[in-house]
Amino acid sequence: MLTPRKVYWPAINLVGPGSVKFVGEEVKKLNLKKALLVTDKVLNQNGVVKQITDVLDQDGILYTIFDEVKPNPTTKNVHDGLAVFQKEACDFIISVGGGSPQDTGSAIGILVTNGGNIADYEGIGKSKNKSVPIVAISTTAGTAAEVTINYVITDESRKIKMIMVDPNCLATIAVNDPELMLKKPKGLTAATGLDALTHAIEGYTANGAFELSDAIAYKSIELIARYIEKAVENGSDLEARSGMGWGSFIAGLCYSNAGLGIVHSMAHQLGGEYDLPHGVANAMLLPYVMEFNMDACPQKFADVARALGVDTSSAATVEEAAQMAVDEVRRISKAVGIPPLRESAFRVEDVEKLAENALKDACTGANPKAVTKEDIIAIYMKAYNDAPVPVGAN
CATH class of the missing domain: 3.40.50.1970 (Rossmann fold)
Structure with missing residues (x-):
């Protein structure tokens, strides 16, 4: 402070x-x-x-x-x-x-x-x-x-x-x-909306987070969770578009000052290697990176769950509440039509090169948990195989 x-x-x-x-x-x-x-x-x-x-x-x-x-x-x-x-x-x-x-x-x-x-x-x-x-x-x-x-x-x-x-x-x-x-296609609305949600969640949990970034990131998560599905469903819904506009805007103010993390480091490689749209790449990776990072700041991820609108009162521990955030992000991604990584151009034989470049990416240093090339390979592969990353994985 x-x-x-x-x-x-x-x-x-x-x-x-x-x-x-x-x-x-x-x-x-x-x-x-x-x-x-x-x-x-x-x-x-x-x-x-x-x-x-x-x-x-x-x-x-x-x-x-x-x-x-x-x-x-x-x-x-x-x-x-x-x-x-x-x-x-x-x-x-x-x-x-x-x-x-x-x-x-x-x-x-x-x-x-x-x-x-x-x-x-x-x-x-x-x-x-x-x-x-x-x-x-x-x-x-x-x-x-x-x-x-x-x-x-x-x-x-x-x-x-x-x-x-x-x-x-x-x-x-x-x-x-x-x-x-207004009237933007559903796929574009979903991809850009999940990009904004990634900014808010990574900014909230980044090493560089501070009082102001925390406050605006939390509000951004609330707005995006409230409006993303409405905006995808009806591209002419001005209220939903306005809510998403504000959510994206303040998420940008947050991460520009607090930093991001390895969702972006890894997504940048998918864009560079396969020309995959950035928002889609982020969405494919976000829940897996959240699970990897969760034990570094479980309270923050529990906060994310509440910002997403999840009732965490049934959670016996802060870790259970944090897992609810991951589950809700998965639900939102599926609801707006984000495909899994295995349905992209991703090739397993490229994973070592992708991981090496992700480790060098400028966003990696702000990740809340120290990461190795092997960690990144494991996250790519778990996303590819659609398997959850165990809490506390190294």
């Missing part, structure tokens, strides 16, 4: 239905001239980007659209975007989408002010200069990349996800408008 903390989040946060309409006036206050609008082709073609460019046009904000971002953005995406930024004489970035456009926008912003290759910035705090201003507009309730100091880029040559933890990439303006999230 007496330890000083640095707490990071965007200077301006626009949250709630219709909040995107305030983007233009906030940009004008910053005297910015022309944006590189970073997004993907799906969002550009389905009308979501137009909802934003209509606002920009109304307020006289100039922009050029770069919509080449892949679901797991690559170094090529980043450098191609940087070339467009420079050619079009842009002076700020508007990133529109889920984690992929947000991460790409962050990476481009860092390269504009720092130069070099994006691989130069893998790790923690590698840049010297603050990014150009970024307006980060989220269209999914999942990654919360619009509010974090993290971004992830795939190195195509090594087939790994590079994790960058860097306060210099933090957005100037973050926008979380649930009206932009």
Whole structure:
């Protein structure tokens, strides 16, 4: 409690239905001239980007659209975007989408002010200069990349996800408008929602957790548990979308400051090796990692159970209450249609390489329990075989 903390989040946060309409006036206050609008082709073609460019046009904000971002953005995406930024004489970035456009926008912003290759910035705090201003507009309730100091880029040559933890990439303006999230497909809603739940649970139990992160993580878990199944079932339910939007937003504030854990370390390898969607990878692994970590902080996992809405009064011990959290996460994952790991592209013969890379991942250090390569292999295999990890496993 007496330890000083640095707490990071965007200077301006626009949250709630219709909040995107305030983007233009906030940009004008910053005297910015022309944006590189970073997004993907799906969002550009389905009308979501137009909802934003209509606002920009109304307020006289100039922009050029770069919509080449892949679901797991690559170094090529980043450098191609940087070339467009420079050619079009842009002076700020508007990133529109889920984690992929947000991460790409962050990476481009860092390269504009720092130069070099994006691989130069893998790790923690590698840049010297603050990014150009970024307006980060989220269209999914999942990654919360619009509010974090993290971004992830795939190195195509090594087939790994590079994790960058860097306060210099933090957005100037973050926008979380649930009206932009309406009518998203069930599968995307489920994957991004479980990604947000993973952020909240890992942030709550991480080594770096503290008073503020605990408070907001707990509320995030409550909101996601209350609304995720409703949002998946009815993509037009604005109340459910708003609840998920808030849950994702505050989970991002939590983990950006407290850290994550090996769910993310392991999921990053599945994304890098097999191009598996990040939220799905997290969801496949989350309950198994929770069981592995449970004996390191059983009271925290018992708290998670209660935040999930589970009645733990029948639990005879704190460990039993903690197990209820794992069981409820499994139930939610199944209810929203997350498949098991064995139904993905995962190959058993790759497990040693995946585990080695996961051990080196920037998220591993915040895990509440020390972990070895053998531990990670065991968790991958238990997830693959759909078998529970015994409490206290090493």
